[in-house]
Amino acid sequence: xxxxIWIIIEQSNLAIRKVSLELLSQGRILADQLGEPLxxxxxxxxxxxxxxDVAPYGADKVIVIDDDKLEKYTTGAYTSALNKVIxxxxxxxxxxGNTAIGKDLAPRLAQRLGVGMASDCTGIxxxxxxxxxxxxxxxxxxxxxxALKAEPVLATVRPNTxxxxxxxxxxxxxxxxxxADIDAADLKAIVKDIALAVSLRPELIEANIxxxxxxxxxxxxxxxxxxxxxxxxxxxxxxxxxAVDAGWREAKFQVGQTGKTVSPTLYIACGISGAIQHLxxxxxxxxxxxxxxxxxxxxxxxxxxxxVGDLFEIVPLLTEEFKKLVx
Amino acid sequence: xxxxxxxxxxFDTEAKIALNAAGKIDGTGVNLxxxxxxxxxxxxxxxxKEKFGGEVILLSLGGQSxxxxxxxxxxxxxxxxxxVSDPALAEADxxxxxxxxxxxxxxxxxxxxxxxxxxxxxxxxxxSVRLAEALQIPSVSSILKLDIEGAAATAVREIDGGxxxxxxxxxxxxxxxxxxxxxxxxxMAGIMKAKKKEIKTVSLADLGIGDLAPKAAVTKFSLPSPxxxxxxxxxxxxxxxxxxxRLLREEAKAI
Numbered sequence: 001x002x003x004x005i006w007i008i009i010e011q012s013n014l015a016i017r018k019v020s021l022e023l024l025s026q027g028r029i030l031a032d033q034l035g036e037p038l039x040x041x042x043x044x045x046x047x048x049x050x051x052x053d054v055a056p057y058g059a060d061k062v063i064v065i066d067d068d069k070l071e072k073y074t075t076g077a078y079t080s081a082l083n084k085v086i087x088x089x090x091x092x093x094x095x096x097g098n099t100a101i102g103k104d105l106a107p108r109l110a111q112r113l114g115v116g117m118a119s120d121c122t123g124i125x126x127x128x129x130x131x132x133x134x135x136x137x138x139x140x141x142x143x144x145x146x147a148l149k150a151e152p153v154l155a156t157v158r159p160n161t162x163x164x165x166x167x168x169x170x171x172x173x174x175x176x177x178x179x180a181d182i183d184a185a186d187l188k189a190i191v192k193d194i195a196l197a198v199s200l201r202p203e204l205i206e207a208n209i210x211x212x213x214x215x216x217x218x219x220x221x222x223x224x225x226x227x228x229x230x231x232x233x234x235x236x237x238x239x240x241x242x243a244v245d246a247g248w249r250e251a252k253f254q255v256g257q258t259g260k261t262v263s264p265t266l267y268i269a270c271g272i273s274g275a276i277q278h279l280x281x282x283x284x285x286x287x288x289x290x291x292x293x294x295x296x297x298x299x300x301x302x303x304x305x306x307x308v309g310d311l312f313e314i315v316p317l318l319t320e321e322f323k324k325l326v327x
Numbered sequence: 328x329x330x331x332x333x334x335x336x337x338f339d340t341e342a343k344i345a346l347n348a349a350g351k352i353d354g355t356g357v358n359l360x361x362x363x364x365x366x367x368x369x370x371x372x373x374x375x376k377e378k379f380g381g382e383v384i385l386l387s388l389g390g391q392s393x394x395x396x397x398x399x400x401x402x403x404x405x406x407x408x409x410x411v412s413d414p415a416l417a418e419a420d421x422x423x424x425x426x427x428x429x430x431x432x433x434x435x436x437x438x439x440x441x442x443x444x445x446x447x448x449x450x451x452x453x454x455s456v457r458l459a460e461a462l463q464i465p466s467v468s469s470i471l472k473l474d475i476e477g478a479a480a481t482a483v484r485e486i487d488g489g490x491x492x493x494x495x496x497x498x499x500x501x502x503x504x505x506x507x508x509x510x511x512x513x514x515m516a517g518i519m520k521a522k523k524k525e526i527k528t529v530s531l532a533d534l535g536i537g538d539l540a541p542k543a544a545v546t547k548f549s550l551p552s553p554x555x556x557x558x559x560x561x562x563x564x565x566x567x568x569x570x571x572x573r574l575l576r577e578e579a580k581a582i
Contacts, residue, residue, distance in 0.1 A: 012487075074493075075456075076465060100486040104468040107421070107453035111460035116420055116543030119451040132546065137449050141344040142352065144449070145547040188465045189495040192481070196489035203487050209581070233582055244505075251506035252485055257340045257447050258363050258505060266581035277340040283551060287579045289571065295559075304557035304579065305571055313564045321572035325582055 003092040004037040005030050006063075006152075008082065008105075009054060010097055011044055018164065018206055019097030021057050023157055025165035026124065027095060028058030033126050036092065037061055040173070043081055043180070045071035051175045056167035060174070063089070067180035069187065072194070073101050076186030079108045085178050086113065091152045093131060095124075098156035099205070110154045117154040118146040122161050122263070122284065131155075139257030139280035159206045160263045201227075204236045204253065209266045210282075212238035212255055216271015216292060216311055220248035225312065226270060229319040232326060238262070238282075240272045256281035270311045274299030291315065328381035328475075330372040331435055332405065333428060333442035333455060334365035336389055336396040340447055346548055361396045364443025366403075366510035367503035371473060372441050373404045374508065379475070382406045384435055388416060388424055394526055401521035402513030408524070409435065413531040420541035425457030430534040432462060437498060439480070444469045444502035452502075459500035466500035467493050471507055 005027045009020045024040060031038035040059035042050050044066065051062040063085060069077050082105075086094060094109075096102035098120045110117035122143075123134030133146045133155050148154070204210065211226050211233075223237065230237045239249035241256050255262055257277035267285035272278060274290070274297055282288070283302060290303035291311045300306045307314055338344075339358040347353040361369070372383045385400045385408035387393050397408040411431050416423065432440065440459070445452040452468075459466030471490060472483035478497045483490050485504050513521070531539065560567045560574070575582045 075468075079460075100469065103452055104456065104466075107451075107456035108460045108466070110453070111422065111425060111457040114422075114542075116422055116541070117451075117453060118543065119453055135450075137548075138338065138342075138344045138352075139340070139447060139450065140551065142346075143549045143551065144545045145549070147544050147546050149542050149544070185463070188499075189467065189493050191491055192494050193492040194486070194489065195491070199488070205487070251504070254505070261450075266575065266579070275341075276343065280340075283554065287575070287581045288554070289575070300559065301556045302554040304554075305574055306557065306559040307564075307567045307571060308559060309564055309567065314568055317565055317568035318572060321569050322582065325572055325576050 002090060004039050005034070006039045006041055006086070006089070006091040006094045008094065008096045009040050009042045009050070010099060010101055011042070011047060011050060014046065014050065016050060016053055017097065017099070019099060019157070019159040021164045022159065022162045023095050023097060024054060024057035024059060026162035028165065030124065030126055034092065034129065039063060039091065041065065041082070041085065043070050043078060048177070051173065055171045055173035056169050057165060058171065062173050062175045064175060064177050065180050066177065067182070069182050070180055072191040074189050074191060075104055075108055076189055077182050078105050079112055080182040080186035081180040082109055083112045084181055086152060093153045093155070096156045098158045102156045106154055106156045113152065113154070115150045115152060115154055116148040118148065119156050121155050121157045124155070124157070136261065136284070139277060140261055140283050141280045158263060201230060202234065202236045204238055204255070204260050205262055207236035207264050209233050209235035210238045210255070210262055210264045211235045211268040211270065212240065212272060213243060213270045214240035214272030215242040217243060217248065222312070223249065225315045229315055229322065232319055232322045240278050241275070269299050269303070270315055272299055273297045274302065328375060328379040328438045329436050330375050330381060330383045331386055331432060331437035331440045332368050332372045332383060333386050333440065333458065334369060334396065334400060335362045335387060335446045336360070336393045337362040337446055337448040344550065346550060350548055352548055359392060359396060361399055362443050362446045364445055364503055364505065367505065367507045368441040368443050369400050369403055369405060370508045370510040371503060373511070375439070375475065384409065386428060386431060386435070387411070388427060397526050398521050399513060401524040402517040403511055404517060406524065408526045410526055410528045411534070412528050415531055415539060418541055418544065419539065420543035421451050421453035421457055422542045423539040424454045425461050426539060427531060427534065427536060428454065428458050429461035430536055431529060432458070434534070439497055440500040442500065442502050444504050455500055455502045464498050464500060465495045466502070467495060468502045469504040470501050471504055473501060473507070
């Protein structure tokens with residue numbers, strides 16, 4: 001028994017990111033179908049202690065790659081280290097989260113390994129030992145199912161795609177320490193500074209709830225009503241392209257085909273008309289709410305619940321109702 | 328400074344997507360434009376040229392239709408263009424595209440390579456990063472700011488929850504994120520000049536490439552099941568808000 005499914009674990013400040021737990025949970029299901037092991041690979045510095053955190057989510061084995069040069073993510077160092085470990089271990093599949101790191105690392109790793117890769121997947125099927133990866137294209141207006149011809153198959157998976165399994169504290173995993181063995185040629189980029197925004201709100205792509213504002217917000221100063229609502233229900237705050245192009249919100253908050261594509265449990269669209277490129281970016285949300293004063297707005301054609309009315313009146317009232325629910 | 332900009336022709340983001348009888352994406356009547364993120368890359372290239380001199384060379388891959396978009400890039404101010412065009416690339420995956428672009432890039436003197444961080448059609452965001460690997464040069468993804476001093480670049484890139492500043496030596500590949508700049512529109516004079524600029528079409532044989540059998544293949548395209556509009560909650564704002572909160576908790580179980 002070799003091969004197996006490998007999950008590249010992403011951590012931030014030595015806490016495992018939720019998408020990695022989602023991948024372990026789904027990886028366990030796939031590994032059971034194959035009758036092969038599930039392996040968690042943890043690159044970083046001082047990450048050995050995280051091994052005990054992945055076993056409860058189904059890992060049979062943990063490969064720890066602990067190295068000073070992996071403290072901060074750089075494309076070269078991570079590619080160098082993982083390429084060697086993967087070549088030595090020969091897994092059947094390697095899965096990463098479609099995060100800022102996953103998006104940058106996976107294509108470089110795939111090219112170095114000389115294999116194909118499926119990006120930003122929202123589904124993984126396994127039939128007769130062959131994987132089929134389902135992924136949104138045209139920003140979610142269509143889907144492609146992708147077959148990869150060489151092993152290991154590589155894929156990044158969109159956060160919030162798979163549920164996190166109940167941890168089983170009794171599960172044990174063997175741990176192997178591998179050296180990073182990074183080539184000097186892969187150390188050409190230096191991280192000079194990392195500036196994390198001071199926000200207690202979740203990341204847009206990982207958020208369970210997103211409340212977004214569009215042209216109907218009328219100006220940047222009014223987003224505070226969305227932020228107040230967001231903080232009651234633990235939501236991220238998004239924006240439409242119209243709002244970003246008007247300079248009301250930073251581009252990183254844009255939801256849509258030319259922004260972030262998101263799949264939260266709940267998406268609340270406020271003063272958003274529902275342009276096709278916006279719907280593409282949030283159409284896979286499980287529940288959609290629209291608040292718009294125009295009863296003919298396109299957003300109502302996709303919304304599960306809608307209120308026709310003035311968002312400046314309705315959102316604060318909704319915030320008060322949410323406060324009652326969560327208290 | 329020689330600036331190579333990779334660009335892709337894509338559907339306009341306003342395009343509705345349909346499947347044709349063969350089950351493939353139907354491009355009939357769709358407006359074809361420069362991928363939005365690649366426009367930022369072209370703009371950044373032009374700004375570097377304005378600052379340091381040199382040439383902006385566009386590089387693309389695709390059929391003859393791509394020439395119209397290359398012409399637009401030339402009208403923005405790029406100097407010349409190279410189009411890798413070959414029937415064998417019809418089913419090219421990201422690996423094959425990167426290999427072909429790398430061979431083409433190797434025929435062009437470049438100090439820096441710019442590209443969009445993602446194409447709005449297939450959304451893979453792989454080719455530019457793979458290109459850097461194929462050329463054995465570093466890459467920095469999703470940049471919001473780029474400063475060049477001599478043979479060194481400092482780029483600010485988007486990461487989850489913030490930004491990161493990266494220092495790297497040239498040549499290197501940088502992929503543009505929205506926010507890097509505002510792309511210019513071609514001027515009338517630019518459009519006139521672009522008509523005379525060179526678009527060189529090269530085949531795989533010209534690049535000395537034999538077999539480029541893809542490593543990934545799309546086995547099926549499908550469209551999302553259309554969402555049905557749900558209920559509009561009637562009543563006075565206070566009642567409607569209360570009812571919405573109740574439905575989200577009890578019916579949708581989303582709060």
